[in-house]
Amino acid sequence: MALVDTLNAWHRKVPTWPFYVGFALIPLWWLYLGLTGGLGIEPIKELEHRLGELGLQVLIASLAVTPLRRFAGINLIRFRRMLGLVTFYYIALHLLVWLLLDVRILSQIWADILKRPYITVGMVGFVLLIPLAMTSNTWSIRRLGPMRWRRLHQLVYLAAVLGGLHFVLLVKGWQVEPLIYLGSILGLLMLRLRLPRVFLRA
Amino acid sequence: MAGRYRSDLNWSDVTPKADFLSRRRLMAGAGALAVGAMAGPAMATLSANGFTTDEKPNSFEEISGYNNFYEFGTGKDDPARNAAALTIDPWSVKIDGLVDKPGDYAFDDILGGVTLEERIYRFRCVEAWSMVVPWVGFELADLLNRVGVQSGAKYVAFETAVRPDEMPGISRGYLDWPYREGLRLDEAMHPLTLMATGLYDQPMPKQNGAPLRLVVPWKYGFKSIKSIVRISLLDQEPPTSWNMANRREYGFYSNVNPEVDHPRWSQASERKVGGGLFAARQPTLMFNGYEDQVAGLYTGMDLRQNF
Numbered sequence: 001m002a003l004v005d006t007l008n009a010w011h012r013k014v015p016t017w018p019f020y021v022g023f024a025l026i027p028l029w030w031l032y033l034g035l036t037g038g039l040g041i042e043p044i045k046e047l048e049h050r051l052g053e054l055g056l057q058v059l060i061a062s063l064a065v066t067p068l069r070r071f072a073g074i075n076l077i078r079f080r081r082m083l084g085l086v087t088f089y090y091i092a093l094h095l096l097v098w099l100l101l102d103v104r105i106l107s108q109i110w111a112d113i114l115k116r117p118y119i120t121v122g123m124v125g126f127v128l129l130i131p132l133a134m135t136s137n138t139w140s141i142r143r144l145g146p147m148r149w150r151r152l153h154q155l156v157y158l159a160a161v162l163g164g165l166h167f168v169l170l171v172k173g174w175q176v177e178p179l180i181y182l183g184s185i186l187g188l189l190m191l192r193l194r195l196p197r198v199f200l201r202a
Numbered sequence: 203m204a205g206r207y208r209s210d211l212n213w214s215d216v217t218p219k220a221d222f223l224s225r226r227r228l229m230a231g232a233g234a235l236a237v238g239a240m241a242g243p244a245m246a247t248l249s250a251n252g253f254t255t256d257e258k259p260n261s262f263e264e265i266s267g268y269n270n271f272y273e274f275g276t277g278k279d280d281p282a283r284n285a286a287a288l289t290i291d292p293w294s295v296k297i298d299g300l301v302d303k304p305g306d307y308a309f310d311d312i313l314g315g316v317t318l319e320e321r322i323y324r325f326r327c328v329e330a331w332s333m334v335v336p337w338v339g340f341e342l343a344d345l346l347n348r349v350g351v352q353s354g355a356k357y358v359a360f361e362t363a364v365r366p367d368e369m370p371g372i373s374r375g376y377l378d379w380p381y382r383e384g385l386r387l388d389e390a391m392h393p394l395t396l397m398a399t400g401l402y403d404q405p406m407p408k409q410n411g412a413p414l415r416l417v418v419p420w421k422y423g424f425k426s427i428k429s430i431v432r433i434s435l436l437d438q439e440p441p442t443s444w445n446m447a448n449r450r451e452y453g454f455y456s457n458v459n460p461e462v463d464h465p466r467w468s469q470a471s472e473r474k475v476g477g478g479l480f481a482a483r484q485p486t487l488m489f490n491g492y493e494d495q496v497a498g499l500y501t502g503m504d505l506r507q508n509f
Contacts, residue, residue: 034479040279041268042331043479104482108468116466170466172329173376173447175276 004073011075016082023058023086027051027093048097055090056167056181058083059160063188071191081136084156088133091126091163118169125162128155157192160185253394254322255491259402260333264476266407270327271428272376273362273369274409280371281409287368288429290413299359299434302350309413313399315348316340321396321417326458326490328422330483332472337417339398343391351387351435358390359383359440360416361432377443383427384440384454385418388499394419394492397430420492422456453509457500458490462509 030050034043062083068074103109112119132153134140141149164182171178271281293309318338326332346358362381366372372379389395396417399406406412411428418425424444434440444452451465460470471483489496500508 031479037478039479041264042278042473042475044473044481045331047479101479102473105471108470112468115463116468118466171276173272173276175376176374 008073008075011078016079019079019082020086023082024089026054027090044097044101048094048102051090051094051097052167053181055087055094056163058090059087059156059163060181060184060188062087063156063160063185067188067191085133085136088129088136091129095123095126118166121162121169122166125159125166128159128162132156132159157189161189254320255324255334257322257324257334259322259336260474260476262402262404265333265335265401266410268475269410270329270423271409271411273364273371273379273381273429275371275374276376282407284370285408288363288365288408288412289368290408290429293413293431295414295430296432297345297349297434298432299436300352300355301435302352304349307349312345312414316344316397318399323394323396323417323419324487324490324492325417325419325423325426326472326486328424328452328456328464328469330467330469330472330486332474332484332486333476334474335417336402337396337398338400338402339396339417341393342395342397342416343393345397345433346390346435354437355435356387357436357439358385358387359432359434359436360427360430361434362427363429363431377447380431381427382441382443382446383416383425384442385425386439386499387435389418389496392496392499394495420457420489420496422458424452425456455500455505455508457496457505457509458486459488459505459509460486461488462506 030039030047033039034047037043039046062080065076065080065083068076099109103112113123114120132155135144135149135152144152161182164178164185167178168182267282268278269281270276270278271285274281274284291309294306295309295312296306298304318340320336320338322334322336324332325335342358360383362379363369364372364380385395396419398411398415398417399413401407401410406415408429411426411430414430415428416426416430425442439454442452442454444456445454458469463469469486472486473481473483487493
């Protein structure tokens with residue numbers, strides 16, 4: 001398992017801060033593109049969709065950390081907090097674009113949140129991420145204790161399913177892409193189910 | 203029928219095919235006519251004849267670069283990227299059902315019997331974006347009168363070409379192909395209902411439904427079926443694609459109506475494409491602003507029920 005060993009050795013050496021910086025810059029780059037005509041004919045929707053999709057991708061990456069360690073022996077645990085916080089950053093920006101650039105009409109925003117299932121689902125998913133982002137630091141883990149902290153952070157499973165569902169519900173017709181996202185999320189969650197020993201031994 | 207909208211141009215002006223495909227000459231005439239109609243005292247939303255809006259049209263690049271045509275993919279830029287493969291010459295339209303002269307009509311033959319004119323229409327997508335499009339085309343009524351609508355006909359059904367080799371979306375099964383649309387006969391015969399063959403001074407771009415598409419400006423955009431290969435006159439309401447895909451969300455009529463929301467989003471407002479990153483939404487108008495012209499078609503109907 002040379003590849004796994006290399007990855008694990010790399011994991012210990014590489015710092016996380018360049019990832020924070022890199023991921024944080026992407027939306028700023030997109031904003032620049034949007035202001036200069038680089039996001040196509042309908043830049044508001046493009047920015048909104050890109051932020052939502054990248055948020056889901058990073059969320060899926062964070063959900064993959066545990067299965068990768070368990071089934072492939074690849075340890076990326078040091079990056080998990082970064083992936084979680086970056087997810088929150090993108091989804092918060094996605095929401096802000098919807099509020100401040102897309103809809104803007106306060107009465108319609110409220111009506112949408114209450115009446116439109118895909119928006120309701122997306123909002124609930126985002127709200128669930130707030131306590132997770134607030135406690136994604138070492139001080140909170142100590143304060144809550146590892147057991148309670150872990151229980152709290154299992155909320156991400158529900159938030160991820162709601163995020164995938166949000167995508168599936170909003171498209172018109174039968175489209176594969178959102179189903180791939182939701183399928184990946186459900187698949188990664190199923191890998192966490194406790195398998196009977198028979199399966200593990202085989 | 204030609205003449206309901208005055209135009210001094212007729213088929214003899216555009217006999218050579220190269221000419222009617224480029225339409226530059228025709229457009230010069232129609233443009234002058236439209237400007238004349240707009241020079242009236244009141245800058246109303248619609249010009250005096252009620253057909254052409256004076257709002258600023260979207261650019262050719264916006265109209266041909268951002269749209270839905272699921273046969274070529276579900277992304278807004280997929281049609282522009284993939285439609286080049288579509289063969290539009292030769293093209294014929296099968297006209298059948300309750301008509302006096304059924305048959306396969308070549309595209310050139312269809313154009314031979316009509317007068318082309320420019321109509322600048324608002325276009326409102328069911329997804330709450332909109333454009334203003336300078337179409338070139340003829341009234342559907344002209345074609346229907348030519349083939350002779352029989353007295354029992356109450357509806358018109360349309361079908362889009364199905365070309366799995368040329369349309370990557372077909373094999374992905376987004377909808378139950380062929381794409382189907384339909385109108386009530388009085389809607390089809392309405393002078394606003396256009397069969398478009400071009401936009402600006404260009405022949406219809408393939409991604410916008412070349413060579414021949416429907417434009418029904420008071421209905422959501424998906425009713426304006428593209429790349430038509432079949433027109434059938436029927437005595438009952440035909441099945442239509444989005445209604446078949448989701449009966450609850452897409453009705454047969456699908457008239458633009460700010461008071462009847464889509465189950466998943468509001469239809470009260472829309473954003474005109476092309477305004478950049480800070481473009482605000484604008485209120486959606488009843489029947490997309492064509493209320494004076496078409497509300498009479500629906501007198502006594504519950505528009506909430508018949509959405």
